[in-house]
Amino acid sequence: MEAYNKLAPYIKTLFHDSADLIVRPLDWPEGEAILCQYSVLANQRAVNEHIDTLSIKFQEGRTNWGETSCSTVEAFYPAKLVEYVSKGESVVLFGETNLLLRINLPSNTNRSVMEPDSEHIIQGAHDGFGENMDINIALVRKRISIPDLVVKKMIISQSSNSPITYMYIESKVSKVTLDEIEYRLRKIETEYLVGTGQLADYLEDTVWSPFPQLMTTERPDKVATNLLEGRVVLMLDNTPTVLLGPVTFASYFQSPDDFNGRVLVGTFYRTLRFISFMTAIFLPAFYIAIVSFHFEVLPYELSKTVKIAVNDIPYRPLIEAMILEITIELIREASIRLPSPIGQTIGIVGGLVIGDAIVSAGLVSNVMVIVVALTAISSFVVPSIEMNTTIRLLRYPFMLAASVLGFFGIVIGTIILFIHLINLRSFKQPYFYPIVPFRPKVFKDVFLRLPFTKPHNQATSFSPKEPEEESGDFQK
């Protein structure tokens, strides 16, 4: 007990006498042993059984008594002790020999593998990532069982000690992209790295752009497909969301359903998503431009109906649209924060009751309700949550431009949006590929889900092997 009495206070000081820290003397065949672990992180029953097994091996005089798949013996340093215990490992100290036995048997506090709520599909695999990185990696490895699939770890934040794991397929990834990602990861200076949003901020080329330059997903099947297309996957521990890069604008419009269903059906829905993107951004702006400036565009019968509907509304079309758009955003936000049954109720109450009441009260016209409802539906068609929010955000400047300058405002807004999209890069790869730089052959694949019987024609929204010089892009 002499060593225990000496070391225990010191170890407790290292961990600021934390309540969940266990520092306890152990029965060991020879000399004194001290167990050190966080009770909440270690699987105590398994650790105890493992220690019993090792103590028998030690008693039998085996040379590598401590070396197993989950344990190892090394020299004791206080820094190492702190690192391992903080990670959730159990450490046994041997005061006399100055050795340390580390046992990695963490408590099983993970939720089961479930389908992610934000990325439902109809056909295909229904599993999703969880909070445990090892399970997440295993889900990917199960799908791509080749030695070419490389998993690497990097410690970024010294304070939280949390590793970033990045995965790629050696034969598919572009060396330039990989070097760029590793360079950017090394450049990160932060005390804590808590989520993928924070990581994306450090890695993205243009943080202030409304467009996401790294795709987030919780679906292992999506990750596997993207890895096979040459992308790199970045994972953080304790979060089910992973980042994919480099991505293109078009890749946000693809869904695993496209490939699990029939060729024609996949093509139809993929095209529909692009149309919905246009509708979601331009429809309210277009309506505002027509009502405010260009009534003469509408055929006589329709213009009569619209005029009657608009005449009694006290506000300008922009204000009218804003009232409805903000109401829809409120309903959406409220339904996310509430438990799902209540969330659905709020959606129905908001959509039907408020929609009807707002028209009856004469605050907005019924045509505007149709326009905004169609816009809202269109914005939810895009299978990516980040692109969804981007679209919803983008429609406001377009509405403003249309209310000030009519069609001319929409034209100027479109040109600016287009310039911005061409300017964007995802890990230095052109974001708007294959539209700019224009690749006619790849361009058609973006809209068409071609049969797998012609794999060379299948859509890959990103071509890592294509050198910049050949892409027709500019070189600085």
Next chain:
Amino acid sequence: MKFSLTKNQFFVFLFIVQTGSISIAFQSPIIKAAQQDAWIVFIVALVIQFFILVLFEKYYKHFVMNRLLRWIYSIYIMLILVLFVANIQKSLAVWVFQNTPPYVIVAIIVATSLYANMSRPESVVNLGVLLVPLFPLIFFFLFLATPDLIWTNLFPMGNISGKEWVNGLKEANLAFVGTEMYLIYRGYLLNTEKIFMKTIGKYILFIGSCYLITILFTIMFFSLAEIAIVPEPIVYILKSQEVQFIERIDLFFIIIWMMWSVITVIYLVFTVVLIFNMKKTKKGIRSVIGIHLLLFIIPLIIIWKDFFKVGNEILMYGYFVFALIIPFLVILVNTWRSKNDQKT
């Protein structure tokens, strides 16, 4: 600025600059000058244009601009630019913004160009891609007018005088303003890309067909007396069309044309920036802002003083000087010099 272009990017760029804002206005002057034979005159002008481009392709390496030439070409392009911007404002004032002050429209166009020209070079040059899906729409709208065309308007054929031929050819050149861009940008083509006579032929056939359709439609839709008083015949043709779902398709055409014109302005400013090799240094950025300030002020003076006619005259004769005389003189002198150097 060090960059390279693919063949497709190069020709899309040239097409947009050449068609630019002139595409809706050049039909009237050529028909006024060459009457019902304007389309024949235009075909001859096209053939001449083809040979000019072939010669440019053969000797473009000898077109090296010194400091003086850079200034001359920049001033000329700025002149085209200010006239374009003034013309865009004028057309918008007629068709869409009757009550909006000119400086608002000009400021918006100039600000858009400034944003574009502050971006990467590849972003600027690739802007033309935005117009590709819109281009077939223009002809779709135009072909709606086919039942209203009177094909006998084309007769009598080949009945114009020599003077009308000359005037017609002179007016036809308006359609090819920006030909000198071939020489300015040809050197930036990727080394792997080759341009053959067939490539130029295809380009001329494409741009020529587009222009020719608009000329033929104008002749067959209006009488010669009507054309004399219609400044933008294509817009009038579209305005007269009735479709079930849209009452005024001319407005949609104007939108597409607006986009086309703004991108042309961006391209032309980019060319000035390129000629002076303005880099993204503080000095370079100041120069780009300076160009845009001029681009804001001068068109307003043109609109205020109504200098349109003088401006268009300058453009027409400017084509002869800057797309033909100066390039061929420079090419000749440089060819002669290089031959002399080889001898010595």
